[in-house]
Amino acid sequence: MKGLYCRADAADAQPKFVIQETSLPEVLGSHQVRVQVKACGLSPLDFKVPKSVVDGCYQFKLSDKKIENRIAYWCEYKYEWLSVCLYVRPKPEKLSSVCVAAALRDALCAYTALHTHARMAVGHTLLVMDGASSFGLMCIQLASYHGVRVLTTSHSLQKHTFLEQLRPSVARVIQVYNGSSDLLPIVLEETGGLGVDIIIDSGVRLQEEEELKETKCLPHKHELISALGVGGHWVTSHQDLQLDPPDCRLLHLKSASVSFLNPETWTASSAQQGRYLHILKDILEKMAAGVLRPQPEDAVSLYEATVAMETVQHNQRKKAVVQL
Template sequence: MKGLYCRPGQNDAETKFVIQEMTLPANVDSHHVRVQVKACGLSPLDLKLLGDLGIQRDLIPVGREVAGVVLQVGSRVSFFQPDDDVVGILPLDYPCSGLCDVIDVDEHLLVHKPEKLSWICVAGAIRDGVCAYTALHTHARMAAGHTLLVMDGASTFGLLCIQLAGYHGVKVLTTSHTPRQHTFLEQLRPSLGLVIPVFESSSDLLSDVLEETGGLGVDIVIDTGVRLQEDEESNDGKLLPHKHDVISVLGVGGHWVTSHQDLQLDPPDCRLLHLKSASVTFLNPEVWTASTAQQGRYLHILKDIMEKMSAGILGPQPEEAVPLQEATVVMEMIQRCQKRSAIVQF
């Protein structure tokens, strides 16, 4: 049985993705289930995070968002039975690639997949769904009546944030990076408030937000990265908001949830945050699988995502699956930030 693995290099150019043979034990461990994988999500590998956690291997497994059918259960498994449809995210230290026909997974990492949802849909949305829940519920503590600004609302993560916030009675503003994205987001009205185009410049962001909020600013800002310098560009060519603009649009007592790992705040930035009594929180998408301190809460999030997707409350844009034989090339594009993510269907 073959799986996709990463052979780390000194830089992105030297990092390679290879297909390697793998074998499963004859017997399933007592708390594990054997799953026939139907779809697997591909997302960038955070090699720096793996190094910080002491996970250093010659070959790093690739493909962690999996959906499939239970083939066999261990002797102490209580949540699943053979033929159950399941979905979950493999932990960072999982030894095998999720991009295999069959894998063994701990039962406490999986939840049931609703019958009406496709394999591609759940495998493509589970990671961004967890990020959206973490940003809005865990970090920002959103509540009805709050005002939220979501950067890059046309991305899967941004769209799920918009849908989840709208369901809870939050007024949502967002930004678009292309005319096509702007047209798509405009179709989400009236549930979506204002769509701010930032095709060439983000200079209108502050004025548009303040005009929409009566000069008060927003309660929550969620970004997918920020610029630390005026002339800085993102890897995928999108114009990211400047950190000072993000702080400026925050209202009193506001929450800024950032995905920027290396955020640096200058004294004037800190002073402005202090004057607004605002806070900054870092969104680490791996926090749930890197620690088991709140495993029950994590499983509750996964179950709620599936329930809301089944009810039509959450619905990411349909994504076309790539063939298994193209997984190596596609993963190289994802790692170089030429593509955000992909789904492989078996």
């Protein structure tokens, strides 16, 4: 059997991805299970996850049975230590393996951001940055289903046209690709000057003078804090976010909060097992019912997986799906 492996010997070395042959035991033990993988979603590996976070990973037993029409979602870290968590859920018949593999991680992130961190409720107002991305689209669909008013931003003319077609699920699409940012005044206009209840970003600028191509469409951190309403929640995916005293002061005055989105930590504690499995079950049910409709994703073969994984790891590509 062939598998995709990562080589990262030194902490500062660039990881290398290779395809290697591996052998499986012909006779399985009483606590082992053989899973046939039909499609796999590739996402960046975080080598900075501390050992203490995943040392609490638990193990649970699976009987020696053939698993058909199931979805396996796992988190794996490899250094001098190894922790693996495997979760198996039934796959809805109407959904293809490629579709589920492409959407499951983004749906999990959206569910974690909106339900776990932001505690969204009917009547809330949500601002989603880059709503045309796969993650942003999941946030829009999930929030609209729960009666949340959604504002979003577009990072190109093509994305703007796509988001306009989502009305009435999207109340307002704000252009941020034309050089001038009208994000804050438009948000205040749409909310009567009160600000939004929830903000979910796709990255932020820490300095006003940042003019890099990849950060040109990103909002400044102070701009997002100013767009928050009283008691609002800002869910960020920016790992190195730094807040200055004026930013903290403004958050304090609004009694607002900042949460960091890292869906991998669901597997870091055995106490979260039940909640995590419930989230996966609810996501699959919503996908089967058409509530969550992922964007189509072209799958690559296993022989193209090394190149695809390297582009994902180096942030040159948002995600990839391997079909086996």
